[in-house]
Amino acid sequence: MKxxxxxxxxxxxxxxxxxxxxxxxxxxxxxxxxxxxxxxxNFSFENITSxxxxxxxxxxxxxxxxxxxxxxxxxxxxxxxxxxxxxxERQRFYIMLLMLPMWTxxxxxxxxxMAILDDGGFLNTILGTTMHIVxxxxxxxxxxxxxxxxxxxxxxxxxxxxxxxxxxxxxxxLGCKPVQVMTRVIFxxxxxxxxxxxxxVLVPSISTFYISQKLGGGTFELIGDTIERQFVTGALNTxxxxxxxxxxxxxxxxxxxxxxxxxxEGGIIV
Amino acid sequence: MKYFSKIxxxxxxxxxxxxILTLILFSFNSANSTALFEGFSLxxxxxxxxxxxxxxxxxxxxxxxxxxxxxxxxIGTAAAEGIYKMRSKLLKGAITxxxxxxMMNPDIVTxxxxxxxxxxxxxxxxxTYEDMGFFAMLIAHVTFCLPYVxxxxxxxxxxxxxxxxxxxxxxxxxxxxxFFKVKLPNIMPGVLSGMVMAFTMSLDDFVISYFVGxxxxxTLPLLIYSMTKKKVTPDMYALSTLxxxxxxxxxxxxxxxxxxxxxxxxKAGARK
Numbered sequence: 155m156k157x158x159x160x161x162x163x164x165x166x167x168x169x170x171x172x173x174x175x176x177x178x179x180x181x182x183x184x185x186x187x188x189x190x191x192x193x194x195x196n197f198s199f200e201n202i203t204s205x206x207x208x209x210x211x212x213x214x215x216x217x218x219x220x221x222x223x224x225x226x227x228x229x230x231x232x233x234x235x236x237x238x239x240x241x242x243e244r245q246r247f248y249i250m251l252l253m254l255p256m257w258t259x260x261x262x263x264x265x266x267x268m269a270i271l272d273d274g275g276f277l278n279t280i281l282g283t284t285m286h287i288v289x290x291x292x293x294x295x296x297x298x299x300x301x302x303x304x305x306x307x308x309x310x311x312x313x314x315x316x317x318x319x320x321x322x323x324x325x326x327x328l329g330c331k332p333v334q335v336m337t338r339v340i341f342x343x344x345x346x347x348x349x350x351x352x353x354x355v356l357v358p359s360i361s362t363f364y365i366s367q368k369l370g371g372g373t374f375e376l377i378g379d380t381i382e383r384q385f386v387t388g389a390l391n392t393x394x395x396x397x398x399x400x401x402x403x404x405x406x407x408x409x410x411x412x413x414x415x416x417x418x419e420g421g422i423i424v
Numbered sequence: 425m426k427y428f429s430k431i432x433x434x435x436x437x438x439x440x441x442x443x444i445l446t447l448i449l450f451s452f453n454s455a456n457s458t459a460l461f462e463g464f465s466l467x468x469x470x471x472x473x474x475x476x477x478x479x480x481x482x483x484x485x486x487x488x489x490x491x492x493x494x495x496x497x498x499i500g501t502a503a504a505e506g507i508y509k510m511r512s513k514l515l516k517g518a519i520t521x522x523x524x525x526x527m528m529n530p531d532i533v534t535x536x537x538x539x540x541x542x543x544x545x546x547x548x549x550x551x552t553y554e555d556m557g558f559f560a561m562l563i564a565h566v567t568f569c570l571p572y573v574x575x576x577x578x579x580x581x582x583x584x585x586x587x588x589x590x591x592x593x594x595x596x597x598x599x600x601x602x603f604f605k606v607k608l609p610n611i612m613p614g615v616l617s618g619m620v621m622a623f624t625m626s627l628d629d630f631v632i633s634y635f636v637g638x639x640x641x642x643t644l645p646l647l648i649y650s651m652t653k654k655k656v657t658p659d660m661y662a663l664s665t666l667x668x669x670x671x672x673x674x675x676x677x678x679x680x681x682x683x684x685x686x687x688x689x690x691k692a693g694a695r696k
Binding site: 165171182261300361397405408 | 429432433436437439440441442443444446447450458459460499500502503505506507509510519522523525526528529530531532533536537538539540541543544563564566567570574624628630631635644645648649652660664667668671672675676679
């Protein structure tokens, strides 16, 4: 009786399972199908082998995304730490300040940076200079950091604020200097926050196309731009092949990162 | 150290807010420029409100966000209950992994895969891609909202355990009644926060909509994208300002509400 009841109630998941198979699994299978066929539907490896041409774009995307993630971590960790150590009502205020830009559409945020940094933009007009910023790698990295910084700060903040206050005292009672408390106790304990922060910044940075379109000034192309261009020009097979490779790369790197975070809290199941 | 913290906070928040503030400033510019401020005017707001595109996009965005968050909440809550009841660890793991795919995958890949899927569907049904405009968008939005709902409901169900609904069953409830009268009210906070999250995700989505959408169903993010493709006039700034201000007000309201809740629970705790 009880067993039957539990099977009956597992049925509640049936619509979702149906939905997931139809709209998550099947589309991915279609991506694989497109990646391995040519325009007429014949089997071919051509899309995959032609990807060698895109290797420099892949490398550049990974390079910029890794730098941006690293900068986010360096800038974001102290911020998360300062917020977590503030008084509770202050904490809520700071978190709200951090959420507002995050909830503002990415297009708006990116465009507003471009309008400021552009050659004839606000910054150059105010300073009366002719700095050329948009179109450099630095501008794209700045855009990624600006857009995705809250994604790094929030999980780290959650993690640090959950650490028992007694940890600090215990560590210093046992003879840790303040720096050692930081490096030996707090930093390792906030590792799961760092890992989820890194994934949340890395994935959108690698795949972005709007940031590089606007702040790259059309001077170079990232992998997201390449996929978007295939989509616009209707070269769906190549687009699917690049998407497939990107997906595989990201799944591999997420799995590797999960190995490093031993706690399952905030871990990502892929 | 204290001074350092303060300077650091001001510096980072300053950098985060300067672009948004300049955007708001230039939305009131009387000149057609996004670099030189010449005087205060509401000209761009008037222009925005006179454009039928804005209202159509706003209407579409809201319809899409409301419908997709509702559908995702219903399917997702049921799914969370079903996943909780599952005995087989393997099946449980498989389902959660598949569910998380749209959350972990870059949006561009999800968008691409759904677009290819709908191309195939259109071919099978013998309709044009544009015919499916709204439904394709709705399905795509429900799909990427679902993991957020399940992720916010499932911990609540785990926390609640079985004892309450078993008590309800012993007292003569049918399983349906036990779920709707006992369990659902108890997991409501998780259901609601999942729904709000789904709503904002749908409202904010650009990449997936851009790939899946067709020209006859424009949403606000898509409208902003097409505005920034051309030479931008401050009317896009006016639109963005309105969006930012709306989000700001909503955030403050929800913050005040949750602040009150914290105070109340503190008081309740003190009374005990």
